Amino acid sequence: MIPLLAAAAEPAALPAGFHFTPALGMFLAFVVVTLAITYWSARKSTGASNFFAAGRGITGWQNGLAVAGDYMSAASFLGIAGMIAFKGYDGFMYSVGWLVAYLTVLLVVAEPLRNAGKYTMADVLAYRLSPRPVRAMASLSTLTVSTFYMIAQMVGAGALVKLLLPGVSYEAAVTGVGVLMIVYVVFGGMLATTWVQIIKAVLLMSGSLFLSVLVLNHFDFSLAKFFEAIGNVPVAGPDGTIVHRDFLRPGLKFGAAVTNGWGPLDQVSLGLALVFGTAGLPHVLVRFYTVPDAKTARVSVVWAMAIIGSFYIMTTFLGFGAATILTPANISVENMSAPLLAKALGGETFFAFISAVAFATILAVVAGLTISASTSFAHDFYTNVLHHGRERAPGEEVRIARIASFVVGAVAILLAIKLQTINVAFLVGLAFAVAASANLPVIVLSLFWKRFNTSGAVWGLGAGLLGSIVLIILSPSVMGVDPAGTPADKMHLIQSPALFPLTNPGIVSIPLGFLAACLGTMLSNDRTSETKFAELTVRANTGLGSEKATAH
Amino acid sequence: MDLNPAPESPDRDLTPAVGAETDVARLGHSTPPPPHEQTADEDADIADWDRVAAMSEFRSLLRAKAAFIVPAVLFFVIYYFALPVLVGWFPELMDKRVGPVNVAYLFALSQFFMAWVLAYVYLRKAARFDGQAADVIAKLDASKKGRSK
Numbered sequence: 285m286i287p288l289l290a291a292a293a294e295p296a297a298l299p300a301g302f303h304f305t306p307a308l309g310m311f312l313a314f315v316v317v318t319l320a321i322t323y324w325s326a327r328k329s330t331g332a333s334n335f336f337a338a339g340r341g342i343t344g345w346q347n348g349l350a351v352a353g354d355y356m357s358a359a360s361f362l363g364i365a366g367m368i369a370f371k372g373y374d375g376f377m378y379s380v381g382w383l384v385a386y387l388t389v390l391l392v393v394a395e396p397l398r399n400a401g402k403y404t405m406a407d408v409l410a411y412r413l414s415p416r417p418v419r420a421m422a423s424l425s426t427l428t429v430s431t432f433y434m435i436a437q438m439v440g441a442g443a444l445v446k447l448l449l450p451g452v453s454y455e456a457a458v459t460g461v462g463v464l465m466i467v468y469v470v471f472g473g474m475l476a477t478t479w480v481q482i483i484k485a486v487l488l489m490s491g492s493l494f495l496s497v498l499v500l501n502h503f504d505f506s507l508a509k510f511f512e513a514i515g516n517v518p519v520a521g522p523d524g525t526i527v528h529r530d531f532l533r534p535g536l537k538f539g540a541a542v543t544n545g546w547g548p549l550d551q552v553s554l555g556l557a558l559v560f561g562t563a564g565l566p567h568v569l570v571r572f573y574t575v576p577d578a579k580t581a582r583v584s585v586v587w588a589m590a591i592i593g594s595f596y597i598m599t600t601f602l603g604f605g606a607a608t609i610l611t612p613a614n615i616s617v618e619n620m621s622a623p624l625l626a627k628a629l630g631g632e633t634f635f636a637f638i639s640a641v642a643f644a645t646i647l648a649v650v651a652g653l654t655i656s657a658s659t660s661f662a663h664d665f666y667t668n669v670l671h672h673g674r675e676r677a678p679g680e681e682v683r684i685a686r687i688a689s690f691v692v693g694a695v696a697i698l699l700a701i702k703l704q705t706i707n708v709a710f711l712v713g714l715a716f717a718v719a720a721s722a723n724l725p726v727i728v729l730s731l732f733w734k735r736f737n738t739s740g741a742v743w744g745l746g747a748g749l750l751g752s753i754v755l756i757i758l759s760p761s762v763m764g765v766d767p768a769g770t771p772a773d774k775m776h777l778i779q780s781p782a783l784f785p786l787t788n789p790g791i792v793s794i795p796l797g798f799l800a801a802c803l804g805t806m807l808s809n810d811r812t813s814e815t816k817f818a819e820l821t822v823r824a825n826t827g828l829g830s831e832k833a834t835a836h
Numbered sequence: 837m838d839l840n841p842a843p844e845s846p847d848r849d850l851t852p853a854v855g856a857e858t859d860v861a862r863l864g865h866s867t868p869p870p871p872h873e874q875t876a877d878e879d880a881d882i883a884d885w886d887r888v889a890a891m892s893e894f895r896s897l898l899r900a901k902a903a904f905i906v907p908a909v910l911f912f913v914i915y916y917f918a919l920p921v922l923v924g925w926f927p928e929l930m931d932k933r934v935g936p937v938n939v940a941y942l943f944a945l946s947q948f949f950m951a952w953v954l955a956y957v958y959l960r961k962a963a964r965f966d967g968q969a970a971d972v973i974a975k976l977d978a979s980k981k982g983r984s985k
Contacts, residue, residue: 373923373940373941373944376941376944377920377923377944379944380916380919380944380947380948381916381950383948384912384916384947384950384951385955386951386955387909387912387951387955390910390955390958391889391905391909391958392907392909430868504964507936508935508936511936511937512936530931532931532937532938532940532941533927533931533938533940534923534924534930534931534940535923535927538920538923538924539927540924540925545923548920548921548924548925549924550921551920551923551924552917552920552921552924553921554920556917559913559916573973579962579966582959582962583959584851586955586956586959587957589951589952589955590952593948593951593952596948597945597948677866686957712895720848816885818885818886818888818889819885821889821898822883822885822888822889822894823885825894825897825898825901825969826888826897826969826972826973827969828883828888828973828976829883
């Protein structure tokens, strides 16, 4: 498949077909360290606030690192580097959106959420609105976002392992990743998840930094030379000959010329989903419950922005480095750009390190998704919807959450194995679209609009969720006619021309979510939510009566 | 000077108007107790929310926050979306060379510094908001003590 990689595998000392590579060794080291942390956390993770929110004792810089580790998925590490390596400047546009999105989190969502909530985003909605319908809808939306995102990550993990560790099958890789994330969450709770994310963030940052330095070293530390090379990247022309392209020129991916004219609008739509979706991603929001107060939540967002921003600036070196040093013709699979660049510049050991970083990246993200999904199921759906907010036995909520993590993990493993040959890249876009169109509108309106009521929240969540899903199904991400001979994992799911022209539905679905929330509010005479607006405003802005840290 | 002031005669019933049966917390709970085990303090509302919401200190905290956050959000949204709009519909303009790079790359890079600077400015501003919020709580505590004397 990849000659470079096949040669890399050391002679088999273990059973046939299994190669012990440095990459495997480093991955095992990561597993051992994280399992030790899980063992340590397991003894502390008793009680609901310890299990769901790490006892609210995480400090600002720790949570900043954990937010970064939770957020920077394989899609951003391997995906953006690959996209820049193949599409140049337009790939870098993603990097910008993923950081700027944190301004919405910082200015609008993080502090009120920490002040007024307990474990999930639905806590903030349930203050003023009728708890059961709102929590049921919010839980549905959370589970949808988390499972879609998780399946995309798991399928990516399986595909990646096949490339990085010859001899380990797709099924084994997916099962391994799934079992590890279940162990972290079920036994270690939020505390173990947090530390897995912190370690991953440190590994990712040091790996990227070292790779960036190696790229600069290749160009004798001259940015002028580096950018000159970016201006002349050899790519295969339409007739097979090599032509030189300027990779800093915008438009290789989203240009009007390559996208039937819809590209620029699609890019704006993507920006909307990123900038408003990040502040509605359940696995990012739950991180703000792990700190002692709103002030620490704020500081942790700023830490996260420093880390995430530095990383995305480094994608310049990772992506354009792969484009100039390896050239697209020598990269077999787009997502392998960063690991192959590491191999070319840093040799076998560094390749192994970057591969281990990629595993750590995926594991930290799926663990975060698992805990946010199971928290929402146990706290919102089980306790508050089914049992009217009462625990029938002490510790029941945590027990249910543990069972839910196990089920969520098992379902994710099965789905990822089933969907092995299907192109699931659109699922990440879908997760952001749902977060931006369903979650963010109701969070914002609930915090700032006095008249907002239960009917508005149910309409908003429903329309945002349904609208995003329908538009994605009708979009070119799912619908399209492929030429004969396209491999199954690259094929469109529905072989018919797309009915909606944009791959990112945000520009339509976000206004739809807001509109439905407003309409649903106006069409209902329910004014009970107005009586508690004063309470929510005071709590959100002063932190009066907010959940306190438990002493460890 | 009267060293032993007679207790003020209560002008209202001091028994908290709550459903709890006891003032004494049970031992051995790390999680919030179920309703039937709550003490009067836990059951009572911690504050008269409408009164706090109407306090002039609180109104001015909200005004100060809105005066910063609303323009800040408008600014970053416009600054950010200028990038995909310019790159998408004016690619020639954005491809103008500036030294070794082009306008498009510099504008994209500037977004990172815009985000960092805005975050830093907000961090400074928010320290002032924290002070205002602390004033609201301090005033509330003072009036509570006054009432429970």
